[in-house]
Amino acid sequence: EVHLVESGGVVVQPGGSLRLSCAASGFTFDDYTMHWVRQAPGQGLEWVSLVTWDGGSTYYADSVKGRFTISRDNSKNSLYLQMSSLRTEDTAFYYCAKAAYYSSTWFLDYWGQGTLVTVSS
Amino acid sequence: SYVLTQPPSVSVAPGKTARITCGGNNIGSKSVHWYRQKPGQAPVLVIYYDSDRPSGIPERFSGSNSGNTATLTISRVEAGDEADYYCQLWNSSSDHPVVFGGGTKLTVL
Numbered sequence: 740e741v742h743l744v745e746s747g748g749v750v751v752q753p754g755g756s757l758r759l760s761c762a763a764s765g766f767t768f769d770d771y772t773m774h775w776v777r778q779a780p781g782q783g784l785e786w787v788s789l790v791t792w793d794g795g796s797t798y799y800a801d802s803v804k805g806r807f808t809i810s811r812d813n814s815k816n817s818l819y820l821q822m823s824s825l826r827t828e829d830t831a832f833y834y835c836a837k838a839a840y841y842s843s844t845w846f847l848d849y850w851g852q853g854t855l856v857t858v859s860s
Numbered sequence: 861s862y863v864l865t866q867p868p869s870v871s872v873a874p875g876k877t878a879r880i881t882c883g884g885n886n887i888g889s890k891s892v893h894w895y896r897q898k899p900g901q902a903p904v905l906v907i908y909y910d911s912d913r914p915s916g917i918p919e920r921f922s923g924s925n926s927g928n929t930a931t932l933t934i935s936r937v938e939a940g941d942e943a944d945y946y947c948q949l950w951n952s953s954s955d956h957p958v959v960f961g962g963g964t965k966l967t968v969l
Contacts, residue, residue, distance in 0.1 A: 776960075796954065841891075842891070844908075846893035
């Protein structure tokens with residue numbers, strides 16, 4: 740059974756830094772692209788970033804580009820999101836999600852339960 | 861960037877059929893996926909590739925996609941279907957390839 744468990748969410752001051760982690764199990768981690776998706780309280784889903792199976796390619800939403808860095812350690816079955824220069828608008832639940840590919844399209848077939856990042860002074 | 865438009869809310873009586881739309885420019889030429897999110901829970905995939913259901917999703921959930929509108933249809937709606945629903949597509953020509961709709965709150969009356 741696929742399990743994704745996020746950790747690292749805390750209260751941090753504006754301008755601060757934070758690293759989120761996602762521990763994966765139940766599938767061959769290094770076969771799959773992984774994503775981070777966030778959701779501000781009471782708001783919709785916002786895609787944040789993705790990293791390909793080998794870490795060779797990364798993509799970011801404009802809202803986080805230059806401030807966030809996605810990475811993975813396949814030897815530890817773990818996904819990371821290094822967040823810096825945090826802003827109040829980065830306050831959200833952050834979900835890691837496993838990507839699935841079917842007939843030229845990608846979707847997210849498994850999600851973690853999320854970790855809450857609060858940016859506040 | 862590609863924009864997906866969903867109605868903020870849809871209401872339906874138990875046992876009736878709910879239809880949640882997702883609008884986009886020529887969306888019928890792309891594949892659309894749908895997620896359900898109940899309060900306090902993570903999203904769950906309910907439809908992928910326009911109309912395919914993952915294992916464990918009831919046959920009451922179906923999808924279609926044509927022209928400028930994709931539709932998630934929930935037949936014989938139950939109280940437990942009350943949730944937020946999001947459409948999503950993969951925009952391969954973009955540096956921001958994952959696009960979500962704004963979400964629709966389904967209320968079961």
